[in-house]
Amino acid sequence: MKKQCPFCHQQIFALVYNSHIAQHTERLPDGQQKDHYTVPPNQRYQGSLEGVPQIYYHAKCGMATRMPEEIIRSYLVNPFLYNNTTFCSGCHNYVPSKELTWTETGERLSDYTARLQEAARHISFGKLPKQSIGKRNRVVRTFLVVWSVVVFSMMGNWNRDKNLVEDGAPAIGIVKYQTHDSNLYHYYYEFTDNRGVTRTGRAGTRFNRYTVGSQVPVKFLAYDPTVNCVEPVRREKMHDDLSAVVFLSVFMAIILGVILFVMPKNT
Ligand SMILES: [Zn+2]
Numbered sequence: 001m002k003k004q005c006p007f008c009h010q011q012i013f014a015l016v017y018n019s020h021i022a023q024h025t026e027r028l029p030d031g032q033q034k035d036h037y038t039v040p041p042n043q044r045y046q047g048s049l050e051g052v053p054q055i056y057y058h059a060k061c062g063m064a065t066r067m068p069e070e071i072i073r074s075y076l077v078n079p080f081l082y083n084n085t086t087f088c089s090g091c092h093n094y095v096p097s098k099e100l101t102w103t104e105t106g107e108r109l110s111d112y113t114a115r116l117q118e119a120a121r122h123i124s125f126g127k128l129p130k131q132s133i134g135k136r137n138r139v140v141r142t143f144l145v146v147w148s149v150v151v152f153s154m155m156g157n158w159n160r161d162k163n164l165v166e167d168g169a170p171a172i173g174i175v176k177y178q179t180h181d182s183n184l185y186h187y188y189y190e191f192t193d194n195r196g197v198t199r200t201g202r203a204g205t206r207f208n209r210y211t212v213g214s215q216v217p218v219k220f221l222a223y224d225p226t227v228n229c230v231e232p233v234r235r236e237k238m239h240d241d242l243s244a245v246v247f248l249s250v251f252m253a254i255i256l257g258v259i260l261f262v263m264p265k266n267t
């Protein structure tokens, strides 16, 4: 089981996750944390930073500090990422953002962040959450689509077989030849439909039921005699189709559960 590291964005084994995080949050000699949370590189703000304030001033110590670019590009897409302290290179420590002002605009950092957060609440509602749960959503959606297609086609076959068995016209077929593989015995039979046309069909059973020359009870759709079956054989297949749908649904639900469990929640 792995988790995504919010500092370096690598997948980290849960067992060593805490010690891995500790490496990132280690303090450097100047008092700054070695690394900071960021938004994954491909989701960061990609536009120009022209006109975006980047250097802030701390009146208490008289020093200015440059905001790292990856942090700027992160809070521009997610202004909720950081808490309300910011590193000051004069104090060698994290100080309240309300004590810091941008040299470019004179605005307090705390007001600036509040403004970004307010804007994020208004622009394209749902943009941030969508970005953060997109991958999980896509997995769930893909599974549901595949599952519906499989079930739909299986139920289609099942329904056709049901029509055939319930409403099909009866005929007597003759087994023309027979093959078998490791799973099934296959019978190729001929019968005469309601218009006197000779038709062929195929059936399979798990046990050797007929021999060449055997008469078999055939059913066919009067409006399309190419759809036909050996009645008791096809009935078995109907049950197989139904249990396959149930089996597949359970199987896919388990796989989906495992994938969602293993997948980090914030990707
Ligand atoms: Zn990391």
Ligand SMILES: [Zn+2]
Pocket (backbone or CB within 6 Å): 058, 060, 061, 062, 063, 088, 089, 090, 091, 092, 095
């Ligand atoms: Zn300071």
